[in-house]
Amino acid sequence: MSETAELSNTQARLESIGRSLNAGAFVRVRKMLLDLPASDVALLLESSPTKTRDELWRLLDADFHGDVIEELSEDVRNGIISKMMPATVVDALEEMDTDDLAETLSSLPDNVLQSILKSMDAQDRLRAEKALSYGEETAGFIMNTDTITLRPDVSIDVVLRYLRLKTELPENTDTLYVVDRQDILIGTVSLATLLTASPDISVTDIMDDEPDAISADTPDDEVASMFERYNWLSAPVVDNEHKLVGRITIDDVVDIIREDAEHSMMSMAGLDDEEDTFAPVGQSTKRRSVWLGVNLVTALLAAAVSDMFEATLSQLAVLAILNTIVPSMGGVAGNQTLTLVIRGMALGHVTGSNSVWLVRKELAIGFFNGMIWAILIAGVIALWKQDYMLGAVIAFAMMMNMMAAGLAGATLPIIMKRLNIDPALAGSVILTTITDVVGIFAFLGTATLFLL
Amino acid sequence: MSETAELSNTQARLESIGRSLNAGAFVRVRKMLLDLPASDVALLLESSPTKTRDELWRLLDADFHGDVIEELSEDVRNGIISKMMPATVVDALEEMDTDDLAETLSSLPDNVLQSILKSMDAQDRLRAEKALSYGEETAGFIMNTDTITLRPDVSIDVVLRYLRLKTELPENTDTLYVVDRQDILIGTVSLATLLTASPDISVTDIMDDEPDAISADTPDDEVASMFERYNWLSAPVVDNEHKLVGRITIDDVVDIIREDAEHSMMSMAGLDDEEDTFAPVGQSTKRRSVWLGVNLVTALLAAAVSDMFEATLSQLAVLAILNTIVPSMGGVAGNQTLTLVIRGMALGHVTGSNSVWLVRKELAIGFFNGMIWAILIAGVIALWKQDYMLGAVIAFAMMMNMMAAGLAGATLPIIMKRLNIDPALAGSVILTTITDVVGIFAFLGTATLFLL
Numbered sequence: 079m080s081e082t083a084e085l086s087n088t089q090a091r092l093e094s095i096g097r098s099l100n101a102g103a104f105v106r107v108r109k110m111l112l113d114l115p116a117s118d119v120a121l122l123l124e125s126s127p128t129k130t131r132d133e134l135w136r137l138l139d140a141d142f143h144g145d146v147i148e149e150l151s152e153d154v155r156n157g158i159i160s161k162m163m164p165a166t167v168v169d170a171l172e173e174m175d176t177d178d179l180a181e182t183l184s185s186l187p188d189n190v191l192q193s194i195l196k197s198m199d200a201q202d203r204l205r206a207e208k209a210l211s212y213g214e215e216t217a218g219f220i221m222n223t224d225t226i227t228l229r230p231d232v233s234i235d236v237v238l239r240y241l242r243l244k245t246e247l248p249e250n251t252d253t254l255y256v257v258d259r260q261d262i263l264i265g266t267v268s269l270a271t272l273l274t275a276s277p278d279i280s281v282t283d284i285m286d287d288e289p290d291a292i293s294a295d296t297p298d299d300e301v302a303s304m305f306e307r308y309n310w311l312s313a314p315v316v317d318n319e320h321k322l323v324g325r326i327t328i329d330d331v332v333d334i335i336r337e338d339a340e341h342s343m344m345s346m347a348g349l350d351d352e353e354d355t356f357a358p359v360g361q362s363t364k365r366r367s368v369w370l371g372v373n374l375v376t377a378l379l380a381a382a383v384s385d386m387f388e389a390t391l392s393q394l395a396v397l398a399i400l401n402t403i404v405p406s407m408g409g410v411a412g413n414q415t416l417t418l419v420i421r422g423m424a425l426g427h428v429t430g431s432n433s434v435w436l437v438r439k440e441l442a443i444g445f446f447n448g449m450i451w452a453i454l455i456a457g458v459i460a461l462w463k464q465d466y467m468l469g470a471v472i473a474f475a476m477m478m479n480m481m482a483a484g485l486a487g488a489t490l491p492i493i494m495k496r497l498n499i500d501p502a503l504a505g506s507v508i509l510t511t512i513t514d515v516v517g518i519f520a521f522l523g524t525a526t527l528f529l530l
Numbered sequence: 531m532s533e534t535a536e537l538s539n540t541q542a543r544l545e546s547i548g549r550s551l552n553a554g555a556f557v558r559v560r561k562m563l564l565d566l567p568a569s570d571v572a573l574l575l576e577s578s579p580t581k582t583r584d585e586l587w588r589l590l591d592a593d594f595h596g597d598v599i600e601e602l603s604e605d606v607r608n609g610i611i612s613k614m615m616p617a618t619v620v621d622a623l624e625e626m627d628t629d630d631l632a633e634t635l636s637s638l639p640d641n642v643l644q645s646i647l648k649s650m651d652a653q654d655r656l657r658a659e660k661a662l663s664y665g666e667e668t669a670g671f672i673m674n675t676d677t678i679t680l681r682p683d684v685s686i687d688v689v690l691r692y693l694r695l696k697t698e699l700p701e702n703t704d705t706l707y708v709v710d711r712q713d714i715l716i717g718t719v720s721l722a723t724l725l726t727a728s729p730d731i732s733v734t735d736i737m738d739d740e741p742d743a744i745s746a747d748t749p750d751d752e753v754a755s756m757f758e759r760y761n762w763l764s765a766p767v768v769d770n771e772h773k774l775v776g777r778i779t780i781d782d783v784v785d786i787i788r789e790d791a792e793h794s795m796m797s798m799a800g801l802d803d804e805e806d807t808f809a810p811v812g813q814s815t816k817r818r819s820v821w822l823g824v825n826l827v828t829a830l831l832a833a834a835v836s837d838m839f840e841a842t843l844s845q846l847a848v849l850a851i852l853n854t855i856v857p858s859m860g861g862v863a864g865n866q867t868l869t870l871v872i873r874g875m876a877l878g879h880v881t882g883s884n885s886v887w888l889v890r891k892e893l894a895i896g897f898f899n900g901m902i903w904a905i906l907i908a909g910v911i912a913l914w915k916q917d918y919m920l921g922a923v924i925a926f927a928m929m930m931n932m933m934a935a936g937l938a939g940a941t942l943p944i945i946m947k948r949l950n951i952d953p954a955l956a957g958s959v960i961l962t963t964i965t966d967v968v969g970i971f972a973f974l975g976t977a978t979l980f981l982l
Contacts, residue, residue, distance in 0.1 A: 339791035347869035398850030417799040
């Protein structure tokens with residue numbers, strides 16, 4: 079009975095499998111894997127270095143492959159599939175729902191996908207191609223096609239008897255759909271409504287005749303925010319003619335909500351959302367180097383700005399010592415604004431009509447923050463270096479850079495979104511470049527004018 | 531019929547309300563607000579500066595207040611409630627579900643909470659106090675108490691007739707719970723199973739007699755990851771004696787999943803998760819200044835390290851110019867590792883057993899990245915400054931700092947988690963301090979030894 083205890087033990091069970099594997103107790107590992115739900119096996123694979131992952135995959139019962147593949151993240155899944163024989167992959171994919179099939183196939187490298195499609199029989203290939211026919215990251219792509227439909231004029235009693243003929247309803251069915259003879263969606267009936275309805279009235283009497291429906295070409299992040307905003311558990315998907323083509327259930331949306339929320343964090347560090355923590359060293363080094371390369375260019379740009387003031391720097395070494403403070407503070411302040419605006423845009427809070435207000439607000443915060451930290455740093459430097467003029471110079475530069483940071487942090491994501499550039503990915507690097515250049519220029523420039 | 535079009539128009543409708551408000555067309559705004567679902571009104575309030583927000587709230591029909599309050603984020607909700615009369619708040623809270631009531635009340639400042647509790651009648655106060663009795667951020671706190679329970683020995687026919695006596699089932703009911711005379715949970719029956727069952731068998735025949743249950747004191751992020759991992763739509767909540775006390779539905783969990791995923795991003799920029807994008811300037815300035823203060827200390831620390839090499843810097847101004855490159859690259863590389871490890875821990879991928887492997891991997895990436903960028907920067911500097919020795923010095927410093935970055939980025943969050951410190955909040959500032967200090971020390975130290 080006590081399932082509660084068992085659930086919190088998942089971690090312990092996974093660690094015990096790890097130990098058994100290290101000890102070479104393969105038979106035991108094979109048995110332990112059979113006892114785990116597919117999602118836990120997926121977690122175990124995702125938490126293992128590539129070598130261990132391959133070993134575990136070999137020990138896993140082949141009947142289980144499909145269920146586990148569904149649960150894996152993209153990077154890990156592709157790594158495993160690309161090492162399997164196409165025919166084995168086809169077996170594993172056979173029982174998958176259309177939405178999972180579409181997701182699995184679409185993320186595969188093209189040559190792997192082609193060889194898998196070739197190994198399929200005609201019927202399966204048709205199914206796969208249909209699943210792939212909707213654009214990736216659309217409602218059509220993430221929907222299930224196994225809906226139960228009703229006609230409006232039948233009685234509840236007939237519906238109940240019809241349902242009893244089935245051994246079970248499709249997974250996560252919570253709503254039945256009412257369609258006319260052309261398959262056009264005209265209403266929905268939740269299971270809860272059906273159960274409280276009197277048997278002798280008809281479907282029309284209890285159906286919701288203004289159902290919320292999602293068009294098949296809606297982008298998936300919009301689908302996710304609708305589910306989130308309206309607390310839906312499922313929603314029907316319709317084509318351009320309002321014909322019912324499938325349904326989306328919230329368990330498919332939850333993954334999108336998490337990925338969506340994680341996307342900004344990963345992008346801001348120049349990482350891919352699907353980046354596999356346990357990928358081999360070579361692969362990870364290669365992936366991260368692009369971002370480091372971009373950063374090297376901006377660091378050299380900042381150095382080039384300092385280079386313009388070489389004469390000043392060679393006369394006053396103290397400027398070299400303090401040269402990092404103003405850019406660093408600008409970078410942090412700008413990054414706070416940037417993060418907040420990017421999140422605000424993701425939640426739908428930042429729109430055309432309030433963005434001017436927002437930019438003005440962040441500029442004002444930059445001004446006040448600039449005042450606070452300018453006074454403080456002026457005091458610290460005046461005391462440390464016994465030089466009031468130096469204090470005044472760094473205070474002025476701080477003031478300028480904090481305002482630049484607020485302005486850039488707020489306007490950059492808004493402008494980039496209009497240009498269809500992902501602000502999370504490119505925003506932080508452009509922002510840092512701005513705060514570095516403005517900070518160094520303001521500090522060394524003012525110093526050259528007043529201190530030499 | 532065409533609800534699909536309407537849905538994607540939410541944004542447009544919100545903007546049109548904004549325009550009407552600016553034009554002073556209050557009667558029109560009042561009418562438009564009545565047509566919006568509560569979640570859209572909440573979105574509108576969250577997207578508005580404080581002044582506009584107060585105006586909109588006054589224009590909103592009072593019957594609607596409770597529904598909208600439920601949907602608001604913490605910061606915005608508290609701002610609104612603290613300006614309302616306690617008696618009005620009590621009216622608005624009257625119809626709330628226990629989980630929403632608990633969440634709303636618990637986030638209020640203590641003095642506001644007390645005056646609201648005082649204005650309640652005895653029965654409501656009891657309900658409120660019960661809702662608050664479970665620890666915040668636990669399963670008990672987010673559960674609903676409106677469950678439908680069945681006895682194991684009754685027939686399906688009786689169950690169906692019993693359900694038909696109700697006009698409707700509690701919101702988002704997808705499962706009925708089977709309990710014995712002591713209220714101990716012994717099984718679950720999904721609505722889908724109930725509908726496909728034959729009327730003359732009994733509940734015991736169709737119930738799942740090993741139901742997954744959540745203990746009331748489970749932390750809410752653990753609840754969220756169970757829902758995510760096992761694709762649940764709802765789950766029963768039990769107390770220590772396995773008595774049924776409530777149920778959690780996925781729509782309540784979705785918010786936790788998003789907050790959880792956003793938490794790291796916001797924390798890494800030193801922001802509060804609930805930070806209101808449209809808060810007044812003064813409030814935002816104050817909130818962000820703590821983080822800027824911490825950063826000023828680390829920036830001064832880095833300056834102090836440079837200060838140790840004042841003699842070197844005054845002889846070679848070129849070192850001052852290049853002094854920012856190595857710390858900057860180390861900061862970016864370390865931040866990539868840190869972000870990846872923090873996310874891996876949130877997803878449950880990074881555990882005790884694989885953390886040693888992970889640290890070694892990140893150190894190796896640091897080594898290879900160090901090699902790549904050391905060679906590149908050496909080449910650039912040798913060409914730019916026509917100084918091979920200077921190139922060699924910066925290359926060595928880059929190598930050292932990249933390895934330090936990988937090591938610190940991987941070990942910091944693991945150590946901090948063991949010490950129960952939030953790695954997302956404190957990790958990035960400690961990391962930057964390490965990469966700044968190591969970078970400057972390695973560069974200026976080596977330069978002092980070999981270039982003077």
